[in-house]
Amino acid sequence: MKTGIDEQQELFRPIDLEFLNSDGAEIFDIFYKTSSFGSAQYVKFASSHPSHQDKVRRLIEEGENDQEFFIREEDLGKYYGLATKSLRTLISNPQIPFEKKTRKIYDVSKGIMKDFFASNASEKILHSSEEVMEIMEQCLSKNEAGFHSISMITNKDYYTYTHSVNVGLYCMSYGIKTKMGPNDTKDLGLGGMFHDLGKSRVDESIINKDGKLTDEEFEAIKNHSFLGEEILVSMQCYTNNVVRMAGEHHEKFKGNGYPKGLVGEEISPFARICKVMDVYDALTTRRSYKKAMTPFDALTIMGKQMVDEFDHNILGNFVRYMGPDL
Ligand SMILES: [Fe+2]
Ligand SMILES: [Fe+2]
Structure with a gap:
């Protein structure tokens, strides 16, 4: 209360x-x-x-x-408008190192998602992400940034808002490395950032519970895919790719995922990319009850015990283009 x-x-x-x-x-x-x-x-x-x-x-x-x-x-939209303007000036300045630019863009994105998740700001705040993601896309493609440089700036403590920004950046970096077009790459960034939006409508005590979830609680959490899709559809401005990333990122390539139990290519390719990045970020970040895995251990588990969950081509690309110095 x-x-x-x-x-x-x-x-x-x-x-x-x-x-x-x-x-x-x-x-x-x-x-x-x-x-x-x-x-x-x-x-x-x-x-x-x-x-x-x-x-x-x-x-x-x-x-x-x-x-x-x-x-x-109510002035957050105007404030992020100013922040976006200064990010544009920042990225066009050749004197400023790439790492500083991406860190600033990361901080602004984190602020937006924190306002949304941690402070229950209105969904309108999410509009501020669109331009920020476009700026990030320009900055990363211009510098041909690899996964390694992105992972240097991401927060390693898990909060829903930092996880959201991390997954958005990893997805975007995948789009750039595999030479997807700028629109698809921007969709990947936005969809990654918005994939867990539905968690904002699930009881916080369940989201933050440290111990094992009861069946009932797990069902409530599972609903976040559907709720996220519902939020994005109601905003009426996001592409189907973005919407499906929220709705299908817990589907598994060989089936038995949720909410629909889709199989293989029934799952949107954007959501299949999101699935890989979602699991990777969840494994490589710390929570109160678990340590962060090293990138090597995370990739090993993903390629062995969890291998049926992923599209093999995407996981292969991820290891090839984005794995840590592999
Ligand atoms: Fe999720
Ligand atoms: Fe997630």
Whole structure:
């Protein structure tokens, strides 16, 4: 149950000062947090009014600042619009190293997915991902980045939001390495990032449960494929490839997966790619109850015990193009 304080907090989201306009002209109000008698209060620091521009400019110039700033949730779209604009400037700058560029794009994507999963922001926030994925596609294809350089920047602690961004990047990198076109590659990135969206509609205590799941709980989790597909269809702006990645990423190549028990080529090729990346990321990240596997151990298990779950061609490509120095 939410308390009154939580309800107030839900309206505000922390921001990264780096993405504010360098001319100080913001298009939304900026707040800082104080607490009085144990309850959080958000106090306006600057508004979109021109008279406040100096304040914001000084804030940006000061750089490192311990104070956290916030905006209203309804302004997240505008904020990510600014972030995307600065990412475009960043990637077109040849002086900035590739790793710094991808790390920044990764951080923005992570912010969007965290706002969605961890803070229950509205589904509208997902629209911000589209341009960010397009920027990532440009950045990765231009640098012909391999899987190794991508895996250097991905978070190795498992949270639904970091897992989502990791799978999106791995899928995108697969598209680039196997020379799929830019649209398909962007679909792979988006679909990978959105594959577990349905988990936002499953009870959090089940999603985060450390111990063994009861049959009932497992059934509730399994529903996330269908729920994710439903969210994406209702948004009416994503391709069938993206939708099927959410709906079919738990299908197994030789059958017995869920939700439909599809077999082989009945499963969308995009979802078959997602399946490989999903399992790889789940195995190579840490959770409270398990260590992260090394890439070598993960690939060994995937190629032996789990081999029936994957499309052999895709798994083979993955090992060839993306495996760690193989
Ligand atoms: Fe899933
Ligand atoms: Fe997943």
